[in-house]
Amino acid sequence: MLPSHLNGHSPLARRRPQLPAASPPATAGDPPAAAGDAALEAHDRVYFQSYSHIGIHESMIKDRVRTDAYREAIMLHQKFIEGKVVMDVGCGTGILSVFCARAGAKRVYAVDASEIATQASEIVKANNLADKIIVIHGRVEDVDVEEKVDVIISEWMGYMLLYESMLPSVLFARDKWLKPGGLILPSHATLFMAPITNSDRYEGSVDFWCDVYGINMSALVPLAKKFASEEPSIEIVGGENVISWPFVVKHIDCYTFTVEEFKSITTTYKVSSMMLAPIHGFGLWFEVEFNGPAESCSNLSSDSSPLDIIQKKRCRASDSTVVLSTAPEDEPTHWHQTILYFPDPIGVTQDQIIEGSVTITPSEENPRCLNIHLECSTGGQNLVKDFAMR
Numbered sequence: 001m002l003p004s005h006l007n008g009h010s011p012l013a014r015r016r017p018q019l020p021a022a023s024p025p026a027t028a029g030d031p032p033a034a035a036g037d038a039a040l041e042a043h044d045r046v047y048f049q050s051y052s053h054i055g056i057h058e059s060m061i062k063d064r065v066r067t068d069a070y071r072e073a074i075m076l077h078q079k080f081i082e083g084k085v086v087m088d089v090g091c092g093t094g095i096l097s098v099f100c101a102r103a104g105a106k107r108v109y110a111v112d113a114s115e116i117a118t119q120a121s122e123i124v125k126a127n128n129l130a131d132k133i134i135v136i137h138g139r140v141e142d143v144d145v146e147e148k149v150d151v152i153i154s155e156w157m158g159y160m161l162l163y164e165s166m167l168p169s170v171l172f173a174r175d176k177w178l179k180p181g182g183l184i185l186p187s188h189a190t191l192f193m194a195p196i197t198n199s200d201r202y203e204g205s206v207d208f209w210c211d212v213y214g215i216n217m218s219a220l221v222p223l224a225k226k227f228a229s230e231e232p233s234i235e236i237v238g239g240e241n242v243i244s245w246p247f248v249v250k251h252i253d254c255y256t257f258t259v260e261e262f263k264s265i266t267t268t269y270k271v272s273s274m275m276l277a278p279i280h281g282f283g284l285w286f287e288v289e290f291n292g293p294a295e296s297c298s299n300l301s302s303d304s305s306p307l308d309i310i311q312k313k314r315c316r317a318s319d320s321t322v323v324l325s326t327a328p329e330d331e332p333t334h335w336h337q338t339i340l341y342f343p344d345p346i347g348v349t350q351d352q353i354i355e356g357s358v359t360i361t362p363s364e365e366n367p368r369c370l371n372i373h374l375e376c377s378t379g380g381q382n383l384v385k386d387f388a389m390r
């Protein structure tokens with residue numbers, strides 16, 4: 001759970017599920033959350049319950065960057081979808097299933113383990129699509145459908161792409177239900193990272209304590225630094241906060257990526273500061289693309305140079321590819337960016353090298369939460385910091 005002081009206050013704030021750090025034991029008073037509840041891990045019960053609230057669906061659907069990208073991608077691939085069988089992994093309210101049915105899908109299996117599946121059924125009926133969309137209330141890992149599917153669509157991305165760990169469920173569905181040559185939307189995802197400067201933010205939450213209504217409260221500064229840098233912060237930063245070219249933490253090809261690869265993601269980096277500035281931390285964001293198996297424009301890896309990244313952007317701009325971006329320079333989304341704040345800023349000069357490594361692993365107590373290990377060296381200063389995204 002992200003402490004509220006670490007969260008941004010934009011109206012676009014996605015109230016993504018609140019994930020308990022460890023699995024709480026089920027109690028007799030717990031409300032039923034999802035089909036097959038008995039078999040659910042306690043942390044999954046909490047996770048699926050959080051998706052039964054309307055607020056989370058409202059903030060996702062109102063995010064036009066997100067929802068329009070999916071609708072455009074469906075229309076871009078309409079020729080492939082027409083007359084075909086689709087599986088919507090985690091259908092929520094059923095919005096993507098309805099888009100697919102309206103694009104001509106023969107049948108859509110709309111699967112969701114949350115109670116929201118009940119409302120999805122009603123929405124399907126109210127839109128006269130009950131003959132095309134079959135809503136199944138259950139985990140995609142547990143459900144049975146009568147046929148293999150031509151298309152898998154899913155909106156599985158969490159904060160900094162991987163939070164919530166929903167991707168393994170999509171990979172499971174791919175391996176079990178997708179026909180050879182089938183389409184996966186989105187098809188590719190890239191997680192980016194770059195050092196950021198954000199003096200306003202630092203002064204507002206750390207330096208603030210030095211003079212509070214004329215009272216010296218600087219005794220609280222160490223505590224403020226500790227809390228500000230303990231958990232990742234979900235907030236919006238702009239392109240002007242980013243002080244080097246971003247590097248690629250992970251590029252995921254949803255046609256080939258495996259659950260095994262998801263268990264630990266490590267990359268080393270070496271970037272050069274574009275300005276004289278204090279580094280306050282690192283920002284993470286992602287992009288997803290909606291391509292067929294053979295049409296990816298993105299061949300990015302952790303070794304990709306800034307030039308590769310620019311070329312990729314140019315290539316996509318000239319292409320008909322649909323890209324959903326949560327980058328600081330693009331229109332804000334409800335995912336915002338994820339910031340790993342340092343306890344103390346590190347000053348850098350223009351062209352100074354910043355290098356190190358980052359490792360992301362699902363937490364052992366609750367695999368939907370993430371642990372992030374960051375190492376950073378620059379100008380003779382070294383920082384090693386662990387963050388827990390609960």
Ligand SMILES: C[S@@+](CC[C@H](N)C(=O)[O-])C[C@H]1O[C@@H](n2cnc3c(N)ncnc32)[C@H](O)[C@@H]1O
Pocket residue numbers: 048051057060061089090091092093094095096111112113114116138139140141154155156157166169
């Ligand atoms: C981010 S929401 C997307 C909802 C909807 N597709 C949309 O675009 O508005 C993810 C949904 O996936 C569901 N979900 C996550 N993992 C699942 C799984 N393993 N099986 C079934 N549903 C799952 C959640 O309950 C949630 O409703």
